[in-house]
Amino acid sequence: MIARACVVGAGVMGSGIAAQIANAGVPVLLLDIVPKDAADRSAIAKGAIDKLLKADPAPLMSRSAAKLITPGNTEDDLGQLADVDWIVEAIIERADLKQDLYRKLEGRRKTGSIVSSNTSTIPLAQLTAGLPDSFARDFCITHFFNPPRYMRLLEVVGGPKTRADAIETIAAFGDVMLGKTIVRAKDTPGFVANRIGVYWMQAAVTAALDLGLTVEEADSIMGRPIGAPKTGIFGLLDLVGLDLMPHVDQSMAASLKPDDPYVKLRREWPLLTRMIAEGYTGRKGKGGFYRLNTEGGQRVKESIDLKTGAYAPSRDARLDSADAAKSGLKTLVSHQDKGGRYAWSVLSRLLCYAASLVPEIADDILAVDQAMKTGFNFKRGPFEMIDQMGATWFVERLRAEKMAIPPLLDGAAEAGGFYRVDDGRLNYLGTDGAYHPVRRPEGVLLLSDIKLGAKPILRNGSASLWDIGDGVACLEFHSKMNALDADSLALMKQALDHVGKNMKALVIHNEAENFSVGANVGLALFAANVGLWPMIDDLIGQGQAVMKAVKYAPFPVVAAPSGMALGGGCETVLHAGAVQAHAETYIGLVEVGVGVVPGWGGCKEMLVRNQPGPRDAKGPMPPVMQAFETISLAKVAKSAAEAKELKFLRPGDGITMNRDRLLADAKARALKLVAEGYRPPFPPELRLPGPAGRTGLNLAVHGFALQGKAKPHDVVVSDALAEVLSGGRTDHTETVTEDHVTKLERAAFMKLVKTDATLARMEHMLTTGKPLRN
């Protein structure tokens, strides 16, 4: 049980780790050295907390989480370690300094507390050498990835003396509280993700140089087409910093055996050395392989010529193989152009290397695939990539090209792949040559696992209903980007009917990147362009009816969003009887961006949720002003914690840190509500200001328009929103029902969707992905 933690080393990684511990609601002490001649002896840690509050993307899930981080220094504050259960060391990568610190900790830290290092390059054996067993027993490596809030991988490495329960405690805390995917790595150089990832980067650079690709061409292949981050290789180097590479390379080379393929692959790269020397260290410096040239007043994106080192305006790569990748990895690597040859050159070496490293770096292929997916944001792990091409085909081609084939890969080719589904269960190929079922940690329930062994109860093109056991159903959206359309609504309605008759509770959840980006704007635009107004009006009416049915269902409906829940996706969450949200949920009503108002009860729900508590300002306007501000500015919460502040989530709604645990938590919540005798909420009555409120809000908008902060159509959309939120022609001596407000929403939506400026916004959003300011 970890009730308090301490991070020593307040650099980017240390403070980021402290932030994530605070995000989990656990108090954490953040220590660094006392700077020379400093008036404030804890200035470094304090400065780090200030930076956490300003950094973008935000390391903290809410500003209040910063209050859980107590700054201090390693000279005055080690006494506080008596209360600390876990100490994370994240200081400079020097074994001697780390060991000095560990010696200082001994005798001061709580008995049985755990010490871990965030080292990425120093072996555990070296860190514990010469230290007493009492220390080694409590010591392990916890290797976070940057930035710690957003990168899901946490590699945990124990030594021969490490207590098993210490590893279990850290793994459990990292998984449940910090939301990390735990990969148990062995004490080998680079552990798992960096060992393979750094090889990938080196191979991607080397092959690009050898095959004579431009940086754009290389990146057009080495990104999305192979399932890597969209930056590709050179864009990624710019992002992480060019100066980091020589350090990583040298430390890998120094610690690997001389016959390791990495050591053979690496070579001098004078261009990189020169670029670093000249300050071209990437985005943090003057630029890198790409740069923005602002000379002459214009912003011109340029890229470097890998042969000459000269910059020239960047030119989009046009390789047929990049398009061919859409039909699969095999098509890509089989393509005859230089992009296809490049992909094959990198992947053939990378995947063989990965296959040669199990069980040296980790017990099984699962760990390797997990590590690459969560530590390098690969869409698929190396073994999943091989399976996608076909292990047999892959090995045959390797053999034809006379490349060495690692035994594990050979075995997979014979057996027919690294993974297979038996009796609806996913199995993986072990190093013993046999298939073993993939076991999920307790409390992890994945829809993808359920889907392997079952047929949906209901299904159409946009959504499905699954039985997830114990009388609970899961409604899954699966349209493109999970945009909601008539089919999504129809299936929601059917799901409610089905669960009402046959089951106990409903969870709304999916495993896509985003819960839902909102209603399908393309459909609305299409209908508007051909004047199908009744179709749009009908879609609003249907949506309102379904949302109302969700809210007043006689059984628990638990929304379990992760990623973006925008517009109609947000409205789905708002109407659920309970919410179990992933901590990384980004909720907002962004309809004004496409020139309309929330039409499926979003305006109404924000009014209901902003009704004043006993300590809030009274009168009809405060809830209206609050809802108006949130909706008219299209505010999007940048975490589930922030969603509570913005009232998209209620105080009692649950937050799950680990996405893999979300469905199980939501299901448990639904069953708990069933056990408690769930009753739907009582329909509220609202007291709204009427026309005077609309006038008041419009006065404020007029001021923003004068300032240039609101564009002409913002004024129109805001007025429609103001009319809805102020209750139309009501008076504050009267009360209105929820239906009264949703009727106003529908009328306002229809009024706006008939304006050219709204249609221009929709079109712009569909073509550029960005809101039009007109």
Add this chain to the structure above:
Amino acid sequence: MSKAVIAGYVRSPFHFAGKGALTKVRPDDLAATVVKGLIQKTGVKPDDIEDLILGCAFPEGEQGLNVARLIGLIAGLPQSVAGATLNRFCGSSMQGIHMAAGAIAMGAGQAFICAGLESMTRVPMMGFNPMPNPALAEKMKGAYMSMGETAENVARKYQIGRKEQEEFAVRSHRLATAARQAGKFTNEIIPIEAGKEKVVSDGCIREETSLEALAGLKPAFDETGTVTAGTSSPLTDGASACLVTSEDYAKANGLKVLARIKSSAVVGCAPEIMGIGPVAATERALKRAGLTIKDIDIIELNEAFSSQAIACMRDLKIDLDKTNIDGGAIALGHPLGATGARITGKAAALLQRESKQFALATQCIGGGQGIATILEAA
């Protein structure tokens, strides 16, 4: 008939709303401390006070109910001292002085506390429930127009350029800085307890401001306009109070008289250029006093915005050297309801300090009004 006199003036330090040192201080507590300070400083017998008249532009929330009465109770005034809250927006507490003078003239009391108050932190401008009359808002845009927009209108109508506005603002900060450094505010400021801290000095004055710094600001209200945050008075927390008594009472009780109230006036004008309100009000008050602007030695012209202050000076042919010689609201701050008592009390105090004969205090008022007071050395 006994003339009304100003026999004391104090104020709290003025601080930025939302971020200054007074954000956590309840407005009623703030004003009560100032009222207690006034009584202590003047030595007036509390039992003799007829009424506590308090001006406040947004009398709701913590400034709500009849906050003047509550402030009297918090300050420990005798229960016999009455209390009335009045609202003429920015002219509120100057209006309180006029009411007291009127009451004294009709023999309806001998001593009055005329206070003013605004916590723009704790009660927002427009209040908690802005519910304007839709029909009026439709018919007459100026009725609810934001003050910034009216300042732009005045700047356009009078063709007052940005540079001229900024020079005026820098002057205000320079004079306020000099006055503070010379200790000229010490006498008028009542320290305020804010939590564990004691606030003794103003918080809005920007000693280092310059034309260059102001030139870099974006227009605050109209992207095509000339008025910036630097040429507007800031949102401010503060309170002020004057002791107004009959001249006879002051003499009989040995009170130190700062000035005699010679005349006063209020007058309406077009709401969309409310900033020129002081022009008509001053002309009317001068006429009632039988004086011309040339006779006036000391002028306190409220600086709601540089643009309106400059426009008023132009129309009234006011001599800049006589005006706001310790700085004005652009530097000191403008807690709406508190400003009237501040500038009237300040004008009276300056008559004393500078040994001059006549003073003018005047200000513009949102919605389109002006208010003015002429003082004479006692």
